[in-house]
Amino acid sequence: MAKHATNSNLIRQDTSELRKLLEKSQKPNADIPEILFNDDTLKIVTGITYLYYPFGKHSDIKDIEGSVRAGIVKKLSLKNLLVEGNSAQITQISTKNSIVKFTYDEETLRQEIVSAIIRDNNFPFIENIRIGMSKEDFLSLLFNHPPKVPEDTIKLISLVEGIKHYYIFAHNKLSEIRMVTDYQIANK
Numbered sequence: 001m002a003k004h005a006t007n008s009n010l011i012r013q014d015t016s017e018l019r020k021l022l023e024k025s026q027k028p029n030a031d032i033p034e035i036l037f038n039d040d041t042l043k044i045v046t047g048i049t050y051l052y053y054p055f056g057k058h059s060d061i062k063d064i065e066g067s068v069r070a071g072i073v074k075k076l077s078l079k080n081l082l083v084e085g086n087s088a089q090i091t092q093i094s095t096k097n098s099i100v101k102f103t104y105d106e107e108t109l110r111q112e113i114v115s116a117i118i119r120d121n122n123f124p125f126i127e128n129i130r131i132g133m134s135k136e137d138f139l140s141l142l143f144n145h146p147p148k149v150p151e152d153t154i155k156l157i158s159l160v161e162g163i164k165h166y167y168i169f170a171h172n173k174l175s176e177i178r179m180v181t182d183y184q185i186a187n188k
Contacts, residue, residue: 021147030142033159042151044142047159054165054179056126058111061091061102069122070095088183090114095122103183113163116179129167133174138167 015037026032031047058064065073076090091102091111097119102111116123121130127141138154139146156165162182168175 018147018149022143022149025143025145025147027142027144031159032142037151040151041153041155042149043155043157045157045159046142048142048156050127051156051158051163051165052112052161053110054113054125054127054129055123059104059109061104061111064102064111065091065093067124068093068095069124071122076101093123095120098123100179112181112183113179114181114183116177118177118179119175129174129177131174131177135169135172135174138169138174 019035019037022035023032029048032044033047034043034045036043036045055064055067065071071093072095074092074094076092088103093100093102098117100116100118100123101114103114104110105112119131121132129138129141135149135154136146139149152169154167154169156167158164164180166176166178166180168178
């Protein structure tokens, strides 16, 4: 029993050391006030604007539609759960392995992501993030000389607004990206 407790302490120490290494190597523009580990996930709280507009800042959905390879566009009208009797116009762009939903925000005057599941390279990211890239290449977007990170899920959490990105790796290669937002929208 004491041996198990020792192994648990070693895991905590490794995580603590890894967090310190990451904190020391973060890029100045990454704006990372907090790095957390839990289970198999590295959680990074950050203020980088990339989280809000990974495909660029666009007010017209046609700009996004035109940049997606082999995309099928579908317009949806979904119930807005925040405003009684109000519906939100959603544009869903899908490819063989991916679906991204957008809505136009009257305050920001931009197309905002509602949700995304990306498993192919048909959606061009502005930071050159792509399915199949190595975990080290991904982490180098935020850190100078990032140490090896054993976690297979890297969760980027926005400092300000409710958006989270999950970058899921298999065999050290990016295999899936999920984006979750606080938009309260449901099917009618």
